[in-house]
Amino acid sequence: MSHQKQGYYGQFGGMFIPEILKSTFDELISHYEEIRQDPTFWQEYENLMSTYSCRPTPITPADNLSQYFGGAQIYIKREDLNHTGAHKANNVMGQGLLVKRMKKTRVIAETGAGQHGVATATMAAKFGFDCTIYMGAEDVERQRPNVFWMEKLGAEVIPVTDGTQTLKDAINAAFRDWTGNMDTTHYVMGTVCGPHPFPEMVTWLQSIIGKEARIQMLQAVGQLPDKIYACVGGGSNAMGIFSGFLEDESVELIGVEAGGDGLQTGRHAARLASGDSTVGICQGYKTRFLQDEDGQMRDTYSVAAGLDYVGVSPILSHYHETGKVRFEAATDKEVMAALELLIRKEGIIPALESAHALAQAFKEAPTLSKETKILINLSGRGDKDIFTIAQAFDDQKWKEYIIQKGEQYNA
């Protein structure tokens, strides 16, 4: 397991795949290498994202918040304005173009909160692919709105009843599907995890965020940000924005994980910010996992379904080890407060995931000088999360509304 091997980042990464998928990965890697060499691919990708989504997404100066905290000047990269409401669109549309080149006709994907599932189903509709989405049965129940849209988009949503019935089980199920249907099917991994080339490929596709952000900061603000905050589930939005600034020594990169009920409670999903993870190999790659002493994956917890995952990008595990990225965790409570504050002060409704980046930035902003510029990657919008958010706020009128609707449907 030498460090020079393809797909490794320090000791992390790799390609731990069943032999049956070997040729599929060979093919995928060769196509991926081809598109990376081919400048027309990136052009086609940028063009698609600018006509179908609204790239470049803007950077919003959050003047009210800056004033409120009286510290750093806060800027927000608006991935929430993407078509389907999150950065997930970047990755899926890019992989969609790749699938077209591979001449496959079917895509499958895992989804937790449903965001990546909706994005993939959208891409499949746009490209005319068949589409199957694997989603933990528990998530299917919790995220019915997303399931509704996926079905309307023409995707088949398969509830996964194995294991903990959540994201990691959906990933297993998607791999199982793939091992039976690799000839027609591409597995659209939703984040920068999994076996090579996914971490590298999805990072590359998401790097469109960082590329834009770097230019935008220089143009609009006249300088690079001093700090960049991004939430970290698998790590795709973080890697996406960080990508644009890896060479800039002056820019501090901060990844924010799900602190759940607090790191000390054990009920969290902080792989890198807590001391609770160990190196393991699972779902095709080597990284730090939240696992027990036997190597069995542990239950994780976060109010944000998209951050609630046992593993994390091998690239980020590497950056964690080298100190290139600082990792922090925000608790559910801090996250709800940050979400409320952004809504109130800037009129922007963040996804629960994205609100983790906000929460950490808000902790630090007041302590920073007015000359400091910080950039927060707002990975997605929250209006689709209304069931979760209204519930998290324990909103009585919302509950009454649902009760009443339910009675009406029951009649």
Added chain:
Amino acid sequence: MSHQKQGYYGQFGGMFIPEILKSTFDELISHYEEIRQDPTFWQEYENLMSTYSCRPTPITPADNLSQYFGGAQIYIKREDLNHTGAHKANNVMGQGLLVKRMKKTRVIAETGAGQHGVATATMAAKFGFDCTIYMGAEDVERQRPNVFWMEKLGAEVIPVTDGTQTLKDAINAAFRDWTGNMDTTHYVMGTVCGPHPFPEMVTWLQSIIGKEARIQMLQAVGQLPDKIYACVGGGSNAMGIFSGFLEDESVELIGVEAGGDGLQTGRHAARLASGDSTVGICQGYKTRFLQDEDGQMRDTYSVAAGLDYVGVSPILSHYHETGKVRFEAATDKEVMAALELLIRKEGIIPALESAHALAQAFKEAPTLSKETKILINLSGRGDKDIFTIAQAFDDQKWKEYIIQKGEQYNA
């Protein structure tokens, strides 16, 4: 009532306001005329919309649909990608800048579906204004998700229990508030209706859509569209896109109203496409209203709350009279089919309102030559309408989900 008077479009328009609001309107008009003369205003407005929303919104070539119908080439102007999910953002942010110039500290607005209410509450949060939203009590019940967001955004949402408890009653209530609080308060009218200067001013702010679209069509397609379709509630998104093409004789403009259960049933909101309206004066302006022989406003109906209004822009009534714009109506049934088709073929979830424009375009596209280019204004996204849409599709799994959630909340 001569036709040369300010705020008149042919015989329509005017400023039928209570005397108590005279000085408020004088002030508003003078500020409005100032900003129209001041090129820095439009710059500031464009800048705000490009950093806070994602303007220019793209034009998406709907190749799958074009191929499906085998007729005209279909292009879609993507107002759904705006911050808060609809073209309503343009108007409110523009009026927000105006309010700042007027040094007022509070905004009020009416809302039907809640789209304009959410947009106004968002603007108020961003600008730091106090905000009160009037909403028919029935709509408050129907649109709880939007009410939840408005409240989170810091707005007070007042359920209007008068009259039919819908949009027009909310407008009356907003006017009543204004007559008591004009010193601090600006009424952010949500569409191109009401007394002068609203029809003209809101048209001007929404003309950002048409300005962009004209340039984009010329750049990307190399020619102007032959036909442009827009749905018509009050008329703001239609006037917004039409504005860019008023001088272009070759471009046919088509406004699509809510056909509800069908024009022959009387259950619709087609002021111009049906023979059912007559000229009247109400809510401060003169236009064609759906009213009875005494001049009392009638109940209207549409699956799309945002189109379900008794009046219509005086400018559009004028264009109706002169033939500048052709008016059609799409029934609920046609609308649901168009909505489903757009989702399935292009991966875009339209607002129910916007789906009216689609429905009419889809009726005509197959009959047009492949050389014909048609442009559809997609005024908003539909994912916020999930309660309405899932219900309209009579989706069983959705209903079960709501019933179950309700029982859970009840426990």
Added chain:
Amino acid sequence: MLEQTIRKHQEDKKLLLMTHLVLGYPSFDVNRAMIKAMAAAGVELIELQIPFSEPMADGPTIMQACCDSLDSGTKVSECIAFAEEVCAEFPQIQFLFMTYLNIPYVYGLKAFVEKSKAIGIQGFIIPDLPLEESEQWLELCQEHQLSNIFIFTPTNSIERLQQLASVADGFVYCVGRRGVTGKKTDFDQELAEQIALYRKHTKLPIALGFGVQGKEDIEFLAGKADIAVIGSKLIQLQEEVGAEGVERFLKEIRADL
């Protein structure tokens, strides 16, 4: 004509009363009883409000009354017939039509003015008809010697008051404060000054409306305004204590004037 009648009444009264009712609310029969009560209390002017579905300038009480009246099926033609009846029965009272512009507009402005004249109406109060939009309407009123009542408000500039005064006829309807009908106005020094300002700009009698609740307010107005307008309060009273109660209330007020 209307002005002269008012002036005549003023010869032996400190303050005239103008009351208000919503036609068809709760029924024309109750309207009849109310007018009888008002007549018995010696009310000089009555606003007959023809309900309109969008009473933008009215407060909750009147608004709800309009809505209920329409819900029970009230037609404009019935309102006119009723007005004809009461104009004939109570020739000592000056009746005005209060309504929103759409009602006469849809009826036909000319026809509406002619009909009003024919049945004995003295004038009109149309809150959503500002001066700028009233050219044709004023011509019709003049032609038929009917008064279109203009409204003075605290937000009007001096210039605007002068402009309104130049076309006003019959009396001016003066608003004590911002807002819609039926809310409480503070009857204080500021209001007195406001009335004085209005007075400076018109020779016509001054009616003060919006918020008159009872005896105290009336006493305050006496000597300052010419006509006190009592609107929403009477609807509430009627609902609570019926037409006789309204009569008692009005008589009590009247006693000191």
Added chain:
Amino acid sequence: MLEQTIRKHQEDKKLLLMTHLVLGYPSFDVNRAMIKAMAAAGVELIELQIPFSEPMADGPTIMQACCDSLDSGTKVSECIAFAEEVCAEFPQIQFLFMTYLNIPYVYGLKAFVEKSKAIGIQGFIIPDLPLEESEQWLELCQEHQLSNIFIFTPTNSIERLQQLASVADGFVYCVGRRGVTGKKTDFDQELAEQIALYRKHTKLPIALGFGVQGKEDIEFLAGKADIAVIGSKLIQLQEEVGAEGVERFLKEIRADL
């Protein structure tokens, strides 16, 4: 070593049997009964699957069994202790550990291989350890004379088969079709050709897995493959008819071989 043992068995048997069980499912006691039954039926090789929480390459039956086993608290140390016990009790049977890489990785690759050797395990089947990632592991296996079983699949190119064959040891585990464990494979001409192709590229015994359901499949394999793998089917049988039922089933199959 493993290869020689297999060759020896082949001297008097047309087709060897390799069965499978998930340790701790439904309990170690049942595991014991199952192994006894398998031994009684003369099974030559047994895969002991140490359950892993993410059994990516397994089908529904085995996956569920792993999940249930872990839910009931199964620990890796117990699995090893159990393996030690059965290796000692049934020396005629070749036991292999089947598991996912994370289990030995977290245990410590070296420690795991040493421990396995010490307790009498013959080799390993690790579906998520491809050749490219196995350098260190293969060194350890060689050092301790344990077989790491490589897998041939229908998606492998000739080149890949050659590559795998060059490092394979003990036997090769051949997959009859795409997909995960436990689904039905069509035992037909195409499969025969597939096995023939595998055979062309390795001198090692060939085990055929994925989908063996019963007697007919076994008869089909006899003369084509060397070892028939029976996995999910036995879990289902155990659930339905218990260890004795499994014994009956295996004996029936065995009868003709």
